[in-house]
Amino acid sequence: MAVNLTPQYHEAEAEYRKAQSAEDKLTALKKMWVELPKHKASEKVQAELKRKMSDLREEIEQDKKSPKKGVSYKIPRQGAGQVIIVGGANAGKSCLLSKLTRATPAVAPYPFTTHEPTPGMMDWEDVKVQLIDTPPITADYLEPYLSSMVRNADVALLLIDIGDDDGPFGAEPVIEKLGERKTVLVGQVPENDEDPTLVHLRTLLVANKSDLPGANDRLEIVKEMYGQRFPIHVIAAEPGTGLPELRHEIFKSLEVIRVYTKKPGKPADKTSPYTLPIGSTVVDLATQVHRELGESLKTAKVWGTGVFDGQAVPRDHVLHDKDIVELHA
Ligand SMILES: Nc1nc2c(ncn2[C@@H]2O[C@H](COP(=O)(O)OP(=O)(O)OP(=O)(O)O)[C@@H](O)[C@H]2O)c(=O)[nH]1
Ligand SMILES: [Mg+2]
Numbered sequence: 001m002a003v004n005l006t007p008q009y010h011e012a013e014a015e016y017r018k019a020q021s022a023e024d025k026l027t028a029l030k031k032m033w034v035e036l037p038k039h040k041a042s043e044k045v046q047a048e049l050k051r052k053m054s055d056l057r058e059e060i061e062q063d064k065k066s067p068k069k070g071v072s073y074k075i076p077r078q079g080a081g082q083v084i085i086v087g088g089a090n091a092g093k094s095c096l097l098s099k100l101t102r103a104t105p106a107v108a109p110y111p112f113t114t115h116e117p118t119p120g121m122m123d124w125e126d127v128k129v130q131l132i133d134t135p136p137i138t139a140d141y142l143e144p145y146l147s148s149m150v151r152n153a154d155v156a157l158l159l160i161d162i163g164d165d166d167g168p169f170g171a172e173p174v175i176e177k178l179g180e181r182k183t184v185l186v187g188q189v190p191e192n193d194e195d196p197t198l199v200h201l202r203t204l205l206v207a208n209k210s211d212l213p214g215a216n217d218r219l220e221i222v223k224e225m226y227g228q229r230f231p232i233h234v235i236a237a238e239p240g241t242g243l244p245e246l247r248h249e250i251f252k253s254l255e256v257i258r259v260y261t262k263k264p265g266k267p268a269d270k271t272s273p274y275t276l277p278i279g280s281t282v283v284d285l286a287t288q289v290h291r292e293l294g295e296s297l298k299t300a301k302v303w304g305t306g307v308f309d310g311q312a313v314p315r316d317h318v319l320h321d322k323d324i325v326e327l328h329a
Helices: 007-018 022-035 040-065 093-100 146-152 167-180 215-226 243-253 282-289 291-296
Strands: 082-087 118-124 127-133 155-161 183-186 199-208 232-234 256-261 274-277 299-303 311-313 323-328
Touching: 007 022, 022 040, 082 093, 082 146, 082 167, 093 118, 093 127, 093 155, 093 199, 093 243, 118 243, 127 243, 146 167, 146 183, 146 199, 155 167, 155 243, 167 183, 167 215, 199 215, 199 243, 215 232, 232 243, 256 282, 274 282, 282 291, 282 299, 282 323
Parallel strands: 082 127, 082 155, 155 199, 183 199, 199 232, 256 323
Antiparallel strands: 118 127, 256 274, 299 311, 299 323
């Protein structure tokens, strides 16, 4: 079968040949990518374009970095937790961020659109969770700073494109590349880390573009490949299918509780809860409110789970989601 190339493809190719700078070459290659018919006969050309785009991206990044070596993106943690979105090129990572938060990253129908990590805050009930969109990870490309960003996050979303035959196979390079940097994506973090140099990161596998033809068949492949390793959530980010459920799963995956504080004789402050790891005690809450309060705390009263309303509890009382606490120094 021949690859029928459009006149626009040839025009873009001519632009590519004339281009002097890496940026202009990349722009022309992106146009070629959009114009290229995506079927079996064009697989070689697709691979070649992807490789060239990847090489150029690396070149541009390196050029940017050479004046100030060791550029890193430190995104200060905000909200109830930090969740990093990773995946192969074109999986829909930026689209997902734009649907779950008010961030506006570039979304485009060709790979290697995102060059820099972008944060956004996701609302879930009365808390906010920080999400970070990232550049793609492929077999031959991993931004140098990305593995440490992943290690620092609380949870990863590993996005897979089930709208495309190559999609299900885009996850393995992500897992491998991060694994080479001792960053291990896992469904459940092991209780005892045998190798202390490894960082295990709780990961939800998110199968995206379920609205496209053939997605169900590819989902079966994904389940066979990863069903034992990760919890799988099926969404279509663009039309918004499955997103309310995903928000809930993201919050649950952080394994935190929300606790409201109140002053004696006053109603609880319900505007912004404190968030603490599951299993946290009254002292942990007091320390988060103010370090000194953690030390001076004598007793507390709790309204919520497993207590009578306003029951006095000791410092080591374990709190539950949505408890209301009055702290007494
Ligand atoms: N049909 C469909 N298209 C989607 C869906 N989600 C994303 N897309 C499209 O997929 C393309 C890629 O989306 P992006 O969000 O740019 O993908 P990305 O993973 O950020 O890509 P890179 O930054 O290049 O790694 C865009 O054209 C999106 O509109 C979906 O659920 N269904
Ligand atoms: Mg992107």
